[in-house]
Amino acid sequence: MPVLGHNPTFTDSGIALFAGGDYTAKGGSAEAEGLLVVGGNATFAKSGGVFNVGRVGMGSGIIPKSGDVMLAVGGDLSVDKGVTLDVGHGLTSGPKYGGSVRVGGKLDVKGQLETNGGQSPDGLGKEAALKPNAGFGATIKKESASLGALKATGKTEKQGGSVTFKGSGQGGLQVFEISAADINDVSTFTFESIPGDSSVVVNVTGSQGVKISPMAVGFNGDRVDVYSSSKFGEAASRILYNFEDSASLTLGGGGNFMGSVLAPAASADITASTNGRLYVGGDLTTRGSGNESHNYPWNGTPPFSCEPGEPGEPEKPEVPSTPTPTPSTPEEPGTPEEPEMPGTPEEPGTPSEPGEETPSAEPSEPSAEPSQTPEEPKKEGDLATTGAGSTMMIGVAAALVLAAGGAIAFMARRRRSA
Template identity: 45%
Template sequence: MLHTGVRRIGTVVAIGALAGAGVVAVAPLADPPAAVAAVGECPPGTIPGPGNTNPIWTDNNVAIYAGQDFRAEAGAAEAEGLVVVQGDADFTKSPGGTFNVGWVGVGSGVVPSPGETMLAVGGDVSVGAGTVLDVGANARNAANELVGGNVDVGGITTPDYETDGSRYRLNNGTLTQDLGADATANWSTWGTEITTMSAEYAALAATGTVTAAFTVIDFVGDGAAAQQVFTVTSAALAANPEIHFTGIPDGASVVINVTGSGAASWAPYYFSDNGVRVDAPTSADFGTVAQRTLWNFVSAASLHVAGPSQVLGSILLPAADPADDQPAMRVTASTNGRLYTNGTIVMDGVGNEHHNYPWIDPPFDCIPEPIVPLVTGSVTIAKEISAEDAALLPEGVLFYGTVVCQLPEDGGKFVTEWYVAPGESEVVDGLPVGASCVIHESIGVGSRAVAPLVLVGPVLAPTYFLWQTPVWDPSPPQFVVPASDDPVQFTFTVTNALVRGAFTIEKSVEGEGAPDATFTGTWSCTLAGEAIGDGEWLLQAGQTTEPIEALVGATCTVAEIAPSDPDGGSWSAPVIDPPSVTITAASAQEPLTFVVTNTFVPDPVLGGFDIVKVVDDPDGVGFDDSFGGTWSCTAEGSEAAGGSWTATTTEPFAVDDIAVGATCSVTEDAPADPEDGTWGDVEIAPASFVVEDAETRVIVTVTNTLTADALATGGGALPATGTTVPWWAIAVGGALLIGGAAVVLITVVRRRRS
């Protein structure tokens, strides 16, 4: 938690600005109020609505804070409470008149201590013609002496207060110009606190419900929580100007987170609590609702607070990114609470006033003690980081931390922030002289490096970086703030380094007979989708790389370039286990390991066999000497090879390139029978066989037997049933046969002639 002053550290309070009309300041003021509380007392309990007879209470906390400029224009009337402006302040009313600051004619009566600073401006102050800047009107001390209020100016005044004070009414107070940063040093961290606390409130879970319909928004609390939280859109606020609260416990604070970017406009005209209207200044609960309520415009680029009602509650607007020539906050209504923004505030309504109703939760609650002007010194912080780490960071990155000082007077704390770029140094000034201070740098994933955002302030850079603990020189980074003219000044150097882990690549080779070989490949790492490193590796079997460093959180992978196949075999595709690794902090001591395995597959040993054709033709029938069929081989149960064959009885068929160990078999296509014969069943030997080695070829004999048909042999094939006929009998029989045939032929011829 950051605090923007010297009093304490607290919770950020959202600014409350409520706009309204009908209450007009009196200038110059008349006699002091009848009831005057003792100086240094915050208001107990409820504060009445705005009036000119309220008791006087003391509040030296900031009522209005503008991180840039402040302008009072048109008919704006008054700003009650302490006003702090980091830029320039201009008071030019049209057509002129008085603008009250600090103490006012009609207000809450909660005002800065008499004689203390009521307007602090970091830049210049200008007061237009016809306008009077009235500071601390009727601000009287315990002795009822008019002591007014003081004005601290970092730059100059126009007209120059020292030569022409006609437009300045300080009521016995003082105006000091040319103060530089000291003018607003007590509030140097407020801009950051506003941004930080707005974000903290925006992150709170809602405790109540919101219903918007027919111009009415109902905020219904749970009746129990000490801090009631609601969420509503800026569009809903703009469309429903009646604000109704119910179920808010006594003493509870109320945070209303208003969402929606862009330009917001809000013009409420009615506030009620438990069914009773409370925005009339005479309402007994006016101050209760104004003090307890905080409107947190989380992401609005700008805000216009308008409308005819008294706007109840503090208003917090952290953004400062309005459209060109427009203020961050424009107020044309009367507001009741606190007004805080990192941008410019313009009050330009008709008689509109800001009434100081401190929020009831710290750090923007009432602070009765005066803020003591600081005598300030400084410290220098230098940043060192390796070029390798710096190259990985987004462009424009700054490193962030705080300086926490223990105030010697009352034990309070002063906290300010610092930002420094790699390789540069930063002077942190505005530190209270004599305070004991410690420098801190934020630690954790992504929380140290920040990137600047124009107008709003720094925002976190990518959160995927993990940093080592900062190293300080001298160490520890503690010191007592010296005065600016002290010859001993302090410079602390802080060195940062990203946390790295490591991985290795191991080469494994498997397979019988694997030859010696060198393997090569690449590695690469990414973090949040961005490449952050790559390289090459070269290994032989059994070797492991040296540890390769990579940022913690990175995802790394390994690839291998396909090796050339050696003689006698080939390499299978590499197996990389695991496929990827995520780098851990522990891997710096025990690197993660990739194992890249290649398996050598030797070329197979090949053999073969011959198919020899044998034909048995005992009858000499004759045949077409061309035979064929198929062959096939299997290895480990699966077909490994196969094809067809053709052979003759004189030309065998050779089958080559068969893996040793394969089991093979041969079949023959049945040959066509010749004209005078028939093929018998084929005989194949061996019917199945194994190719045993490369040198021994198996001879597969395919034998076919051809048998002559019976008619082709003249019946000679029939078995004999009688005795053997002598040769001479056969000759006689033949002669008789021939003679008989001749007789027959002659007879036929004769008949044809007749």
């Protein structure tokens, strides 16, 4: 899977974000990459500026084809005054343009709705607006139950605010189990001895609500939650957390949550950035400070892989010839207000001592800054404003995870001294 960048990399008609209830974007939340499907009402009421849907300023680049539906709402769609909802920004190569919006109820735009050449019909009725995904709520419930019934293949160890998932060393799906009470308030996640290209599912048991403020994630010896990591996309696409019975889910702080989320019974409140698919059966509220949702399909089972194409293998976008006439490049949306610096999450506990089997690679020391500057876009028009080349936001995210870096660095020093 690709690392974070500015340009489209693959086309994907699969659902990236799903809320069975209402979806609300407020505060300084920034963008939602890929197809966003909302069973209830969708309200974009952030504190001024641009909210990107479909194509985003900086993400995986895995998005629907130009002109395809990027936002489907079963109920009403509202855009508050001072807010620009920008769907499919910069997708101007044709034969279709921008991103389309379908609304089952009414469209209430007090700010601006930019579809960049896409369509935006309303009054369609819920089933027609969500087609062909009207039954997706039942799908995620069924898949969650199926994954939840799997027997654990690896070991789970928790110490303080850290949890370590140690694989079996054998190929195939790696399954871990942890109670909602134990994963609650965890901030440092370490995955060890995960073979080859094996996918990972973490089954969270119990109906208790869960609050997580992610600060650091290690995967087979690499620090993967920093934007400079070459394993960022790989880790995001291999991990899935299954909150089968949890009634609520909070992903707090301003760090990166790595992996897909399946929570068919929960409503979710998000201030962290998410990297994976995000499926909740209830309401979904994003209200962080510049937080983003990046579309990385989980490569474990077909229902959550990219479509069309083979499971887990998105198809490369075609580069069509320039149409005649070519529509003008959409105007660049206004610069959003500078988000406030999020509060620093609590210091995580010291991670548990690794077992006798040591991963082949040692964890790398985290860096406060990305190792390289993203390339300027070379195709598909201008960048979306929000998150595009966002040096400030990368700096914020890096600063937030520095405190937790010591936990994984501590493991590296112990291994070197062993």
